[in-house]
Amino acid sequence: MQVVGTGGPVMGEVTGAGAGTRGEPDGVRGGTGGGKGAAGGAPVLGRRGLGLRLLALGGVLVLHALPGAAAAGQNPVERRALQGLRLRYGSARQAGLLDRHLEGVVAEVRRFLGPSPEYPYFAGAVVLAGRGRTVALHRALGDAVRYADYDGRTDRAREFPAAERIAMAEDTVFDLASLTKLFTSILAVQQIERRRLELEAPVHRHLPEFTGGGKELITVRQLLTHTSGLRSWAPFYQEATREGQLRLLWSVRPQEPPGTVYRYSDLNLIALQLLLERITGHTLDALLQKEITAPLGMQRTRFNPPLSWRRSTAATEVQRPPWSGRDRGLVWGEVHDENAHALGGVAGHAGVFGTAWDLAVLARTLLDGGVYAGKRILRPASVELLFTDFNTAFPGDDHGLGFELYQHWYMGAMATPGSAGHTGFTGTSLVLDPSTDSYLILLGNSVHPVRTWRAGSAPRVAAGNRFARAVPVRTRHGGASWFSGMEPGSSGTLTLPPVTPATAAARLRCAVWWDTVPGAGAFHLELLEVPDPAGVKCPAPAGSAAGGGPGTDAGAGAGTDAGGPAGPVWQPVPFNTVRSTGGSPEQWPDGTAGGWSQRIWHRLEAPLGAWAGRTVQLRFRHASTGRYVGRGIYVDVLRIAEPGALLFSEDRPLDGARIEPAGWTRSTD
Secondary structure, rough: OOOOOOOOOOHHHHHHHHOOOOOOOOOOOOOOOOOOOOOOOOOOOOOOHHHHHHHHHHHHHHOOOOOOOOOOOOOOHHHHHHHOOOEEOHHHHHOOOOOOHHHHHHHHHHHOOOOOOOOOOOOOOEEEEEOEEEOOOOOOOEEEOOOOEEEEOOOOHHHHHHHHHHEEOOOEEEEOOHHHHHHHHHHHHHHHHOOOOOOOOOOHHOOOOOOOOOOOOHHHHHHHHOOOOOOOOHHHHOOOOOHHHHHHHHHHOOOOOOOEEEEEOOHHHHHHHHHHEEEOOOOOOHHHHHHHHHHHHHOOOOOOOOOOHHHHEEOOEEOOOOOOOOOOEEEEOOOOOOHHHHHHOOOOOOOOOEHHHHHHHHHHHHOOOEOOOOOOOOHHHHHHHHOOOOOOOOOOEEOOOOEEOOOHHHHHOOOOOOOEEEEEOOOOOEEEEEOOEEEEEEEEOOOOOOOOOOOHHHHHHHHHHHHHHHHOOOOOOOOOOEOOOOOOEEEEEEEEEOEEEOOOOOOOEEEEEOOOOOOOOOEEEEEEEEOOOOOOOOOOOOOOOOOOOOOOHHOOOOOOOOOOOOOOEEEEEOEEEOOOOOOOOOOOOOOEEEOOOOOEEEEEEEEOOOOOOOOOOEEEEEEEOOOOOOEEEEEEEEEEEEOOOEEOOOHHHHHOOOEEOOOEEEEOO
């Protein structure tokens, strides 16, 4: 099996003159493969395993068989939602967030209003963030309408006079672009829930025209997870009639056998739109209004906004060839995506307009199991389908039904195995983190005045990192712990003073909490034997990994200090961890742990008996080797003890003062 990138002509989320591919312009998605599972205890059914089980169950049966799926109204979260509680504005404290880091989110977004690196990333943006039912941050920055025209020959934009510009407002309406795919996916899962559609059913069962070249093998699930094998895009805007547009879709053939490749494709959601319209007898815009926006009270979310909305809508691109497939001038109040525009503004892949607040309502609905203010649009088991990884065959491309999962390339440190969201080509994004009951919405007009002025997802990542920091990590005692920080590409050490264990029962014990990008970040426990007074280094104990043996990370500089190979040799120390909530120990024989620790503190224990009678130093080392980071690493309550003797305790002032931090800081959150 293979994973194919998302190239293609100048269209939608997968397009744009070197700046329109999903994620960063060079296609790097970061290390987003699955990390280790739960530490200790009975095996936990993760999102990947759950996806495999769902496939084994097949189709509609999963809605009644999902493990742990509570019936409507049976769990406390759902009971509160069914009571009619709504989102409300409140303080960071009321949301269980840290105000200074929330303000940091605003600061991160604001800096992209300037050169990024040459042109502004966007003319303006609205950022909204919250936890639970409290919206603790809702801020508008910059301009909703700034540029009147753009000249591709000189790469210069003509701005509106200052008096004619329109400032961004908290209730500005945005072209949500590919966030439309989430709405289409929810509508599809509703039909699965009602047994009018089956997840593993072939699409041609409902669309007989959808055949040829292997298309008859494509299933509903493959459309929703971008594993159909269809190409990324087709030029529907070149067809003058609806009949011609449909013929183009019917003529498309899979480029690879369905189910053997992941390729992000607008065609999947366009086909799903036609399927939904066929089985329901309603157009997609009517379904959106009837099934989602009306029940949830999302009054500023719709296809084809009326002309009266134009002054409160963010402008998008000045569209002209060759960077666009159409010559429309300044696009403002109409859908940006050329194909969606040609399809009448209503398409499964793009075309929905909405506000940050309305998206927060949708986020709260999904985090509460499909219900908001007493109105249910999905069962809890159906929401699980949206957030379950079905793409277990394509590590790094975790995907639920419509929702992308665990993607550091735009979620930043908000990415966890349970995080779900999506981006839109116009500069929009939505991230939900069930593990913290939090959500972050960033809406920007980043194609205003032209798509080539921006690339990648740097503002999304920066905002995600700062918002993740706003969710505090608290110690049991409420005091400070050692924190590694969250800087991409950083490293550091936390070195304890020398000790001399006397018995085989000597142990290092502490509490640890970690969240790193799998494959691109970890923490290491290492040991250095201190030379005796005569300057002669004690021999390494039998079986140890002295000299940078197994378990070291040579690529990250493990085993030696910055002085190079001639410097002191630090060797890995095996340890085990146990979740603070209980369970069996998990072994880390290489002295290294990384990935996601489930936002749970763990008790770490490292036997030191092999070094009895020798003077040694221990250190924690963290290393981040990629462009993305997780929430970081925390270490607390450090102790080295053996029967009858406490060799070191950071709680003792003299011991604590001898800890040598390099890149680590004391943090209460």
